[in-house]
Amino acid sequence: MNLLELREIRAGYDRIDVLFGIDLVVPEGSVVALLGPNGAGKSTTLRVAAGLHPPTAGDVLVAGRRVNGVPPEELARRGLCLIPEGRGIFPNLTVRENLRMMSYTGVKLADIEERAFDRFPRLGERIVQTAGTLSGGEQQMLAMARGLATDPALLLLDELSMGLAPIIVEELYEIVAQVAREGVSILVVEQFASTVLGVADYAAILVHGRVARVGRPAELADDLSEAYLGA
Amino acid sequence: MDKFLTFTIVGLTLAAIYAIIASGLVLTYTTTGIFNFAHGAAGMLAAFTYWQLRYDWGWSAPIALFVVLLVLAPLFGVLLETVIMRGLQGTTETVKLVVSISLLLFMIGLAQLIWRPGVSRPMPSFFEGRTPIDLGPTTITWHQAITIAVAIAVAIGLRIFLTRARIGIAMRAAVDDRSLTMLNGARPNRVSMLAWALGTSLAALGGILIAPGPGLEAASLSLLIVSAYAAAVFGRLRSLPMTFVGAIVVGLAEGYLAGYLPQNQYLTGFRIASPAIILFIVLLVLPNPRLRGRMTRSREFFPMPTITGGLGFALTLVVAAVMLATTLSDADLITYGRVFPIGIVALSLVPLAGFAGQISLCQLSFAGIGAIVMAHLGAGGDPLALVWAVLIAAAVGAVVALPALRLSGIYLALGTAAFAVILDRWVFNLPRFEVFGLFEVNLFAGGSVAVDPIRAFGTEFDDPASQMIIAAVAFALVALLVVWIRRGRLGRRLLAMKDSEAACATLGLNLLRTKLTVFALSAGIAGLGGALYATQLTSVQPGNFELVQSLQVFALTVVGGIGAVGGALFAAVSLYAFLPLLTTLWPATVRWVGLLPGATGIGLGRNPNGAVHEIRQGFLPLLAARAVLTVMCVAVTGAYVLRLLDFIDNWTFVVLLIACPVIATIAAGLAKPRAVEVAAGHGAELHDVPVEWRGIDRPWTEADAEELDRRLGLSEVELRGVG
Ligand SMILES: Nc1ncnc2c1ncn2[C@@H]1O[C@H](COP(=O)(O)OP(=O)(O)OP(=O)(O)O)[C@@H](O)[C@H]1O
Ligand SMILES: [Mg+2]
Numbered sequence: 046m047n048l049l050e051l052r053e054i055r056a057g058y059d060r061i062d063v064l065f066g067i068d069l070v071v072p073e074g075s076v077v078a079l080l081g082p083n084g085a086g087k088s089t090t091l092r093v094a095a096g097l098h099p100p101t102a103g104d105v106l107v108a109g110r111r112v113n114g115v116p117p118e119e120l121a122r123r124g125l126c127l128i129p130e131g132r133g134i135f136p137n138l139t140v141r142e143n144l145r146m147m148s149y150t151g152v153k154l155a156d157i158e159e160r161a162f163d164r165f166p167r168l169g170e171r172i173v174q175t176a177g178t179l180s181g182g183e184q185q186m187l188a189m190a191r192g193l194a195t196d197p198a199l200l201l202l203d204e205l206s207m208g209l210a211p212i213i214v215e216e217l218y219e220i221v222a223q224v225a226r227e228g229v230s231i232l233v234v235e236q237f238a239s240t241v242l243g244v245a246d247y248a249a250i251l252v253h254g255r256v257a258r259v260g261r262p263a264e265l266a267d268d269l270s271e272a273y274l275g276a
Numbered sequence: 277m278d279k280f281l282t283f284t285i286v287g288l289t290l291a292a293i294y295a296i297i298a299s300g301l302v303l304t305y306t307t308t309g310i311f312n313f314a315h316g317a318a319g320m321l322a323a324f325t326y327w328q329l330r331y332d333w334g335w336s337a338p339i340a341l342f343v344v345l346l347v348l349a350p351l352f353g354v355l356l357e358t359v360i361m362r363g364l365q366g367t368t369e370t371v372k373l374v375v376s377i378s379l380l381l382f383m384i385g386l387a388q389l390i391w392r393p394g395v396s397r398p399m400p401s402f403f404e405g406r407t408p409i410d411l412g413p414t415t416i417t418w419h420q421a422i423t424i425a426v427a428i429a430v431a432i433g434l435r436i437f438l439t440r441a442r443i444g445i446a447m448r449a450a451v452d453d454r455s456l457t458m459l460n461g462a463r464p465n466r467v468s469m470l471a472w473a474l475g476t477s478l479a480a481l482g483g484i485l486i487a488p489g490p491g492l493e494a495a496s497l498s499l500l501i502v503s504a505y506a507a508a509v510f511g512r513l514r515s516l517p518m519t520f521v522g523a524i525v526v527g528l529a530e531g532y533l534a535g536y537l538p539q540n541q542y543l544t545g546f547r548i549a550s551p552a553i554i555l556f557i558v559l560l561v562l563p564n565p566r567l568r569g570r571m572t573r574s575r576e577f578f579p580m581p582t583i584t585g586g587l588g589f590a591l592t593l594v595v596a597a598v599m600l601a602t603t604l605s606d607a608d609l610i611t612y613g614r615v616f617p618i619g620i621v622a623l624s625l626v627p628l629a630g631f632a633g634q635i636s637l638c639q640l641s642f643a644g645i646g647a648i649v650m651a652h653l654g655a656g657g658d659p660l661a662l663v664w665a666v667l668i669a670a671a672v673g674a675v676v677a678l679p680a681l682r683l684s685g686i687y688l689a690l691g692t693a694a695f696a697v698i699l700d701r702w703v704f705n706l707p708r709f710e711v712f713g714l715f716e717v718n719l720f721a722g723g724s725v726a727v728d729p730i731r732a733f734g735t736e737f738d739d740p741a742s743q744m745i746i747a748a749v750a751f752a753l754v755a756l757l758v759v760w761i762r763r764g765r766l767g768r769r770l771l772a773m774k775d776s777e778a779a780c781a782t783l784g785l786n787l788l789r790t791k792l793t794v795f796a797l798s799a800g801i802a803g804l805g806g807a808l809y810a811t812q813l814t815s816v817q818p819g820n821f822e823l824v825q826s827l828q829v830f831a832l833t834v835v836g837g838i839g840a841v842g843g844a845l846f847a848a849v850s851l852y853a854f855l856p857l858l859t860t861l862w863p864a865t866v867r868w869v870g871l872l873p874g875a876t877g878i879g880l881g882r883n884p885n886g887a888v889h890e891i892r893q894g895f896l897p898l899l900a901a902r903a904v905l906t907v908m909c910v911a912v913t914g915a916y917v918l919r920l921l922d923f924i925d926n927w928t929f930v931v932l933l934i935a936c937p938v939i940a941t942i943a944a945g946l947a948k949p950r951a952v953e954v955a956a957g958h959g960a961e962l963h964d965v966p967v968e969w970r971g972i973d974r975p976w977t978e979a980d981a982e983e984l985d986r987r988l989g990l991s992e993v994e995l996r997g998v999g
Contacts, residue, residue, distance in 0.1 A: 095459065097455055097458065097459070118458045118459075118463050118464075121459055121460060121461035122461045127459050135448070135449045137448060137451065138449055142445045145442060146442075146446065146449050146457065146460045147460050148442065149461035150460065150461040
């Protein structure tokens with residue numbers, strides 16, 4: 046079964062059209078990488094999938110069910126988790142309060158904390174620190190911890206690597222790979238193509254709001270440089 | 277020492293009340309991004325309701341408190357959130373401001389409708405009869421003690437709620453990132469609803485505690501809470517602990533002012549205005565708050581006015597004014613004549629708030645300065661006094677602009693509102709005084725001053741008809757000036773400054789000079805309006821130039837469309853022609869009309885371009901259908917002649933005057949096939965899409981490419997050469 050399916054999605058902001066008919070599937074238990082140059086519409090695609098941005102046309106299906114118009118908080122409660130671009134945290138709340146916010150999905154705070162600190166022991170040492178004062182890597186860990194703590198079925202990741210040192214990026218993607226092995230389906234947007242292609246089962250290249258190619262990572266390596274360089 | 281302690285207690289009591297009110301304000305502002313100007317008015321309504329239940333109907337205090345604080349106030353807050361505030365997300369700051377200002381006007385109107393003003397409604401403080409608690413050197417009344425205790429309880433309760441309760445944490449989270457709270461599965465609408473319920477309850481609590489002091493009077497009670505706004509600004513509208521600190525500073529300052537300020541006729545008003553003065557100082561002293569807060573990108577689009585359009589507008593107005601001046605009775609002229617001077621004051625907002633995006637809530641105060649100048653320098657009817665009125669008001673405007681340079685958005689609105697209160701509660705009420713023995717100043721002579729009619733060309737314009745025509749001509753000229761500014765270099769600079777101050781500064785635009793210019797210009801225009809208003813009124817007093825009037829004019833100009841001169845006319849006509857007309861036709865409405873300006877403003881929200889834009893769209897076919905237009909002009913002239921010859925009475929004439937354009941518009945609509953051709957023929961160039969939206973709003977064509985090259989000063993050959 047496909048955990049996420051986008052059919053002919055069109056979307057835009059005010060007067061600007063951004064997506065021109067996106068078709069994309071995330072099969073259950075697989076990792077799909079969404080690549081493309083800046084401004085291609087990758088983040089917009091994820092926002093549409095998470096219910097944050099209404100598409101102007103097309104269908105969004107989660108686990109086979111059409112979910113157009115379902116509010117994002119409902120999707121979150123049903124096990125879809127988006128970690129947005131930038132740091133997906135609340136900078137003025139403490140680490141614990143950030144985790145507590147996740148309990149709206151119905152998971153107990155104790156369970157959330159246990160899972161989070163298991164995976165990221167560094168966070169456990171800083172539970173009362175204000176999240177905005179964490180280092181960039183720690184903030185991204187917190188964002189991931191918050192996302193993973195509820196045991197989501199579908200994880201949408203938007204540029205985990207933004208502004209981070211390559212070594213931390215590697216570390217974060219090791220965790221992504223581990224999460225994938227646990228059976229979570231993942232749609233991941235990334236600029237560090239080489240890193241993410243090592244983790245992904247499939248990859249799609251988005252150019253100017255259209256899916257230019259889909260395939261196995263190995264098949265796409267050549268097309269990638271073309272998409273980025275616009276040759 | 278005893279005195280010091282006594283006034284410390286007075287100050288701390290005030291501080292407690294301000295803290296309670298301000299924390300409610302901060303709560304709603306942070307969770308929903310709307311600064312609720314009507315927050316104080318909610319407290320005012322609660323105080324009135326409590327009085328009603330407790331003293332008019334004789335309920336016991338605990339039950340009355342329970343009903344007001346825990347039932348009615350939260351329900352009212354939820355109602356505000358769901359019906360009004362939720363729709364405001366994503367609108368510009370100006371729209372939000374106008375809606376909450378209108379809400380303030382509406383609530384004052386509502387209170388005056390339910391509780392007729394002028395009736396004495398004693399509101400005793402809590403445990404009034406009981407002997408005060410003895411603290412050794414001084415005493416503290418039960419009301420004071422309870423107030424302080426309640427504030428401490430609120431502080432502790434809020435702290436626990438916001439850090440321990442999950443929904444409290446969600447409120448703080450919503451401040452950081454609203455959409456992220458959704459991704460976490462929290463329901464942001466519930467969070468906002470709770471914030472408004474809680475905020476309104478806190479306002480109600482503050483209102484009930486403060487009311488026994490100043491007494492129940494709707495307008496002054498709503499604005500008295502200005503001090504609480506100062507406390508909230510202390511916390512940058514965000515931090516609750518800093519807001520409490522701010523409340524203590526403001527409360528103590530007011531307490532000591534009450535105790536130690538010498539009693540004399542110059543300082544009575546100062547004491548009344550002291551909350552506004554403190555707010556003004558806090559705004560100026562705090563580190564620049566301008567760069568904080570997210571900018572919402574607005575999609576307001578004010579069409580470029582054409583010179584012919586402006587001339588047509590001006591001419592139509594003057595002709596209409598002449599027709600009315602020669603047909604209406606003197607009494608009617610005095611009533612409806614105010615449209616034009618107030619219209620000029622509203623026009624002063626167009627360059628300032630419309631083009632430059634600088635919100636000002638003190639335009640009537642500038643008008644008041646113009647009126648004072650007219651009264652004194654225009655004694656005997658010297659027309660030069662009009663020039664002085666403009667110049668002096670402009671000078672004051674430039675002085676106000678200096679502190680305003682640091683402020684923007686909501687802070688600028690608060691600063692100008694504070695300035696208006698300082699003028700109308702203190703400065704305008706000053707008795708005659710001397711400045712260093714050099715000259716004496718006698719603003720409103722401590723009451724009211726008479727204004728002589730203008731005398732020029734050997735005639736004295738002392739009849740309402742000629743005064744109305746003068747004001748209409750002045751309005752038309754100022755409207756043309758505004759159109760000319762919009763089309764010129766200054767207009768472009770102002771618009772650029774509104775879009776991005778930072779970008780303008782990096783482009784080398786001198787922000788300081790541009791802002792000073794537009795403030796002075798706007799204040800000068802308002803001063804002219806005030807001067808003409810004064811000659812019409814023949815006697816003016818501070819009450820003619822109060823903050824509440826500025827708020828009405830501002831709100832309705834925005835509703836009309838603050839980017840165009842039509843918006844100003846809309847405001848003046850609705851306030852000074854439509855409302856009086858309504859009460860003349862149906863005297864029973866007289867108590868209800870107070871609600872209308874507020875209700876109109878609340879209804880804004882949807883159309884940031886203003887009502888006038890839509891009205892104009894409606895009239896477009898008429899302007900294109902020349903034949904119908906001619907017939908209409910003939911019909912109107914005919915009706916006018918019939919009226920002059922006394923064949924028809926005033927009412928018939930006015931009805932005809934309104935009916936003609938309406939019928940003509942419908943006729944033009946029916947004759948559409950032809951009209952559309954005309955419009956397509958020559959309208960295409962006039963109403964075309966701006967260059968930067970071509971290819972987005974409509975398909976890109978070869979011709980656009982050529983025009984773009986032309987605008988950029990590139991020729992095709994050069995382009996090819998470079999490429
Ligand atoms: N809130 C917004 N308002 C208007 N336009 C927007 C908004 N957000 C994004 N856009 C525009 O939509 C287009 C696609 O943006 P999107 O963020 O989806 O790109 P992206 O592929 O994620 O790029 P990046 O790799 O830089 O993150 C861009 O041209 C962008 O300018
Ligand atoms: Mg992106």
